Amino acid sequence: MKEQKKNKPVSKSNKISRRALLGGVVAAAVLPVNSIFAKHIQTAAPVAPEPLEDPTKVIGPGPSAQGKRSAFEHPVRKFSETSSRSPLQDFHSTITPADLHYERHHAGIPAIDPQKYELLIHGMVERPMKFTLAELKRFPAVSRICFLECAGNFRGGKEDLTPQDILGLTSQSEWTGVMLSTLFREVGVDPKASWFLAEGSDAAVMTRTVPVKKAWDDAMVVYAQNGEAIRPEQGYPVRLLLPGWEGNMNIKWLRRIEISDEPYMTREETSKYTYPVKDRIRMFSFEMDARSIITFPSYPQKIMPGWVEIRGIAWSGRGKIVKVEVSTDAGETWQDSGLQEPVLSKAHTYFRHLWQWDGSPTEILSRAVDETGYIQPTLKQLAEARGTAMGGYHMNPITSWQIKADGSTWFKPE
Amino acid sequence: MKIKIVVGTVLLGLILFHHVIAQQPPALTSKNEVGHPSRFGFGRLATTTEIALWDIDVRPDGKGLPAGQGNALKGKAIYTIKCMACHGNNDTDLSKIKPPAPLLVSDTLAKSRPKAIGNYWPYATTLFDYIRRSMPYNQPGSLTDNEVYSLTAYLLYANKILKQDQVLNANTLPAIVMPAKKLFIMDDRKGGPEIK
Numbered sequence: 144m145k146e147q148k149k150n151k152p153v154s155k156s157n158k159i160s161r162r163a164l165l166g167g168v169v170a171a172a173v174l175p176v177n178s179i180f181a182k183h184i185q186t187a188a189p190v191a192p193e194p195l196e197d198p199t200k201v202i203g204p205g206p207s208a209q210g211k212r213s214a215f216e217h218p219v220r221k222f223s224e225t226s227s228r229s230p231l232q233d234f235h236s237t238i239t240p241a242d243l244h245y246e247r248h249h250a251g252i253p254a255i256d257p258q259k260y261e262l263l264i265h266g267m268v269e270r271p272m273k274f275t276l277a278e279l280k281r282f283p284a285v286s287r288i289c290f291l292e293c294a295g296n297f298r299g300g301k302e303d304l305t306p307q308d309i310l311g312l313t314s315q316s317e318w319t320g321v322m323l324s325t326l327f328r329e330v331g332v333d334p335k336a337s338w339f340l341a342e343g344s345d346a347a348v349m350t351r352t353v354p355v356k357k358a359w360d361d362a363m364v365v366y367a368q369n370g371e372a373i374r375p376e377q378g379y380p381v382r383l384l385l386p387g388w389e390g391n392m393n394i395k396w397l398r399r400i401e402i403s404d405e406p407y408m409t410r411e412e413t414s415k416y417t418y419p420v421k422d423r424i425r426m427f428s429f430e431m432d433a434r435s436i437i438t439f440p441s442y443p444q445k446i447m448p449g450w451v452e453i454r455g456i457a458w459s460g461r462g463k464i465v466k467v468e469v470s471t472d473a474g475e476t477w478q479d480s481g482l483q484e485p486v487l488s489k490a491h492t493y494f495r496h497l498w499q500w501d502g503s504p505t506e507i508l509s510r511a512v513d514e515t516g517y518i519q520p521t522l523k524q525l526a527e528a529r530g531t532a533m534g535g536y537h538m539n540p541i542t543s544w545q546i547k548a549d550g551s552t553w554f555k556p557e
Numbered sequence: 558m559k560i561k562i563v564v565g566t567v568l569l570g571l572i573l574f575h576h577v578i579a580q581q582p583p584a585l586t587s588k589n590e591v592g593h594p595s596r597f598g599f600g601r602l603a604t605t606t607e608i609a610l611w612d613i614d615v616r617p618d619g620k621g622l623p624a625g626q627g628n629a630l631k632g633k634a635i636y637t638i639k640c641m642a643c644h645g646n647n648d649t650d651l652s653k654i655k656p657p658a659p660l661l662v663s664d665t666l667a668k669s670r671p672k673a674i675g676n677y678w679p680y681a682t683t684l685f686d687y688i689r690r691s692m693p694y695n696q697p698g699s700l701t702d703n704e705v706y707s708l709t710a711y712l713l714y715a716n717k718i719l720k721q722d723q724v725l726n727a728n729t730l731p732a733i734v735m736p737a738k739k740l741f742i743m744d745d746r747k748g749g750p751e752i753k
Contacts, residue, residue, distance in 0.1 A: 410687040515748030
């Protein structure tokens with residue numbers, strides 16, 4: 144769980160990697176080797192074609208069954224053995240191309256046959272039921288644009304970090320599926336129910352408990368992402384979608400929902416995804432707090448004196464972003480940036496701020512405000528509120544970029 | 558919309574830890590449900606056999622625990638063969654070679670006190686549930702219920718919570734009160750200007 148550790152960037156320590164272990168020590172201990180991680184290794188980017196001297200003089204290739212990115216563009220996720228991060232600095236608006244959506248899974252990506260797929264809903268219901276994928280698609284469908292974010296989405300500690308390194312565990316898609324409330328009515332959920340367990344069919348058989356209230360509010364069972372079937376790494380064929388709530392709860396490869404009247408206290412909601420707050424440990428932090436980051440200019444980009452449009456994204460798990468303030472003088476003064484319409488609830492919101500840089504070194508920062516009146520805090524404010532042992536979950540501090548005299552941009556570690 | 562708030566277990570006198578919010582399904586008025594029938598009639602009833610096959614969860618009150626039993630002595634033998642390669646042997650100073658999987662016993666290292674079962678896990682039932690569903694990491698779901706009881710007993714013993722010869726079963730496991738339980742609090746933040 145590297146990504147939850149503050150001040151612990153991409154360092155190579157002396158610990159044995161999981162992959163090495165699965166192939167080495169365990170094999171020696173006479174346990175079968177399961178090379179699930181082999182699937183993660185990405186092939187090299189395509190080689191760019193020889194640029195044409197004059198493209199108007201040569202007929203180009205014709206139509207094809209499936210389009211590809213320009214061979215001159217190479218946006219890539221950065222990945223470790225347990226997660227991959229979206230290249231936020233390469234995006235110009237807020238829908239994440241599905242193949243660049245961040246990933247975090249606990250035991251690899253399962254291969255699930257959509258013909259055999261079934262969702263079981265049971266427990267405190269009138270009728271325990273199973274739904275095939277085709278049956279789920281027969282229910283009235285709803286589409287919704289919202290962000291997903293891992294609760295451990297925070298890294299710092301050194302200057303040469305990109306937005307992707309700092310908080311690349313967030314992405315946004317348009318999801319389509321059926322409202323969970325529609326399914327809950329179909330099975331006849333007991334009015335005394337207060338929690339439900341959601342379970343995946345990956346090798347972690349991932350489980351989290353969710354308040355039933357979320358189902359009556361805006362939870363969905365989704366099968367499409369940006370118009371097409373969900374990507375395998377995003378839960379193909381079906382995942383739970385809890386708009387605004389921590390990524391881990393949005394159970395992928397969803398196979399079972401059990402309705403209950405108390406939480407199950409699964410490992411992911413007790414041993415993990417909990418964090419020290421003063422002398423206590425806080426659990427069940429569902430909503431992702433309002434946050435923003437400037438993605439341009441950011442490390443390793445360089446700017447020139449003159450007009451610079453500062454750009455970035457802001458989001459809140461509690462509703463709409465109402466304001467993103469930008470400071471170009473290291474936090475002395477703040478100005479409202481422009482928000483790209485439409486501003487959606489629980490969604491990445493693009494902001495832009497026009498700035499005339501005079502060439503002198505400075506720091507630029509952004510600060511998000513959501514519709515509940517919450518103002519994105521500084522790291523210092525978070526430490527004061529929670530104590531210095533606060534850990535890496537649900538950290539949303541203001542991030543600051545240093546602009547040097549040569550126009551180079553560097554993350555400011557705190 | 559009728560919201561019923563039932564205040565349940567109160568821990569440490571003051572900490573409101575466990576509030577249960579039961580909620581009546583709201584009437585069919587949300588904009589996504591306009592014109593919906595009370596039921597569509599899609600899907601089919603699940604059989605008890607189908608439910609039993611997948612229903613492997615265990616709740617803190619013991620609901621879901623299977624028949625069977627185990628103890629720490631048997632658990633240690635299984636641990637040595639099936640878990641130690643990844644999680645370490647629980648008594649050596651591992652500061653030189655950190656195992657790739659989380660340490661399962663606190664105070665394993667001479668001078669540090671990593672968060673582990675004994676000092677961080679609020680419920681012992683979670684251990685049974687988690688080991689049964691996903692460990693050993695490279696062969697999930699391969700353990701018998703008796704093996705899971707024994708491994709749970711061993712890890713609780715290694716964390717100084719259970720005696721070595723104590724029998725763990727569906728009655729004794731949920732009765733264990735974990736030392737860290739009193740530390741846990743529900744997030745009560747509701748948005749707004751306060752930084753908490």
